[in-house]
Amino acid sequence: MAKFNKYVQIENKPSMVPVGLEKAITAAAARDARIIAVLEDMGFPGMLWFKQHCPDRMIECGIAEQNAAVMAAGLAAEGFIPIINSFLFADIGRAYNQIRQSILVDRFNVKFIGREGAWGEPGISHNTVEGIGSTRVLPNLIILNPADAVEAEKAAEAMLQYVGPVLLRQESSPPPVKIFADNLPFDIGRAFSLKDGRDATIIATGYMLTEAVSALDILEKDGLDVGLLDMCTLKPLDDEVIVKVAAKTGAIVTVENGTVIGGLGDGVAAVLAENLPTPMVKIGIEDEFSQSGKMSPKDELKEHFGLRPEDIAVSVKECIAKKVKLNKKRK
Amino acid sequence: MTEKINCGKCDMLLYFGEEIKRRLYMRAIPSEKTVLGFYNNKCPRCGSRLTLKTVVIKTEGRKKYGA
Numbered sequence: 001m002a003k004f005n006k007y008v009q010i011e012n013k014p015s016m017v018p019v020g021l022e023k024a025i026t027a028a029a030a031r032d033a034r035i036i037a038v039l040e041d042m043g044f045p046g047m048l049w050f051k052q053h054c055p056d057r058m059i060e061c062g063i064a065e066q067n068a069a070v071m072a073a074g075l076a077a078e079g080f081i082p083i084i085n086s087f088l089f090a091d092i093g094r095a096y097n098q099i100r101q102s103i104l105v106d107r108f109n110v111k112f113i114g115r116e117g118a119w120g121e122p123g124i125s126h127n128t129v130e131g132i133g134s135t136r137v138l139p140n141l142i143i144l145n146p147a148d149a150v151e152a153e154k155a156a157e158a159m160l161q162y163v164g165p166v167l168l169r170q171e172s173s174p175p176p177v178k179i180f181a182d183n184l185p186f187d188i189g190r191a192f193s194l195k196d197g198r199d200a201t202i203i204a205t206g207y208m209l210t211e212a213v214s215a216l217d218i219l220e221k222d223g224l225d226v227g228l229l230d231m232c233t234l235k236p237l238d239d240e241v242i243v244k245v246a247a248k249t250g251a252i253v254t255v256e257n258g259t260v261i262g263g264l265g266d267g268v269a270a271v272l273a274e275n276l277p278t279p280m281v282k283i284g285i286e287d288e289f290s291q292s293g294k295m296s297p298k299d300e301l302k303e304h305f306g307l308r309p310e311d312i313a314v315s316v317k318e319c320i321a322k323k324v325k326l327n328k329k330r331k
Numbered sequence: 332m333t334e335k336i337n338c339g340k341c342d343m344l345l346y347f348g349e350e351i352k353r354r355l356y357m358r359a360i361p362s363e364k365t366v367l368g369f370y371n372n373k374c375p376r377c378g379s380r381l382t383l384k385t386v387v388i389k390t391e392g393r394k395k396y397g398a
Contacts, residue, residue, distance in 0.1 A: 109369075139349050142344075142347055163369040187344065188344045236347055
């Protein structure tokens with residue numbers, strides 16, 4: 001197995017993001033009576049666990065996302081810290097204008113937890129893949145996309161400490177493996193380097209970090225020394241580290257369970273285009289909607305969209321080939 | 332143009348968003364001091380006192396003619 005830094009503690013057991021969120025949010029809500037849940041008809045996979053801890057601090061708005069957004073703005077204006085939880089297509093997509101006008105313009109302290117990603121049978125309507133692209137363009141919004149339960153707990157803690165609007169993308173995905181040690185340091189806006197490399201760097205976000213870790217094993221067997229960077233904060237991106245790893249390895253592969261247009265890949269490409277043009281390959285959903293797929297005996301969507309470790313390994317090799325070609329041209 | 336305000340001691344991000352002084356209308360956040368006030372002038376992570384001298388304020392954007 002590849003040699004990782006000290007805060008990485010990979011265990012081949014499920015490490016579910018909602019578990020980390022529940023831990024952090026219930027602890028924060030116990031300390032801070034301003035935290036209030038605003039739900040949009042979300043029994044599952046919403047925040048019904050919050051009901052056990054704070055039954056008097058939940059507002060169920062039903063399928064009325066625009067109302068929920070404006071209600072959250074009003075609560076925030078009165079000093080509460082509302083957390084809206086729903087599928088991302090609903091809590092952001094259906095209430096895009098209300099969020100922009102009533103929450104983000106005044107930078108109200110509202111938190112969003114939005115579920116999306118290409119996985120399983122909910123299909124084209126519920127498992128959207130456009131969430132990152134459609135929200136990265138909104139000023140004043142921070143976007144987080146944690147990879148496992150540990151990082152989700154740290155990200156949710158940081159989200160509640162920060163005063164301002166934050167979207168935490170809770171990915172619809174197979175169970176990620178445990179990647180991080182419990183004492184992982186977490187900073188909004190800082191990428192986390194799991195492993196340094198020499199030949200190329202993979203920059204992954206959310207669940208795809210699990211697939212990227214497996215890809216490293218394949219690449220190592222092929223004699224390649226590839227670095228891995230976890231980009232939990234999708235806005236603001238950690239420009240400094242992106243440029244640093246690009247300067248070191250000269251080949252960057254981005255990996256996300258979302259559309260590559262406007263997502264992590266485009267964000268990284270924009271940073272490199274302005275600072276250090278570097279050969280890249282963007283792995284993600286390529287200008288398509290998500291769809292329904294069976295999860296067993298094999299994960300149909302992962303295969304369909306090319307999000308398996310083997311697919312990542314192929315792209316890393318493609319990217320290294322681009323780098324070699326470019327270096328020859330420059331000579 | 333975006334602006335970031337970080338704690339000068341532990342680097343915690345305290346503000347990320349539009350450059351505060353460039354907001355012409357609807358000035359819900361009139362100054363950096365207001366942002367520090369959101370945190371009661373104390374970093375929630377390291378506990379250090381937040382003043383305009385103890386935080387790091389950075390703005391990002393392209394250069395403009397005459398600036």
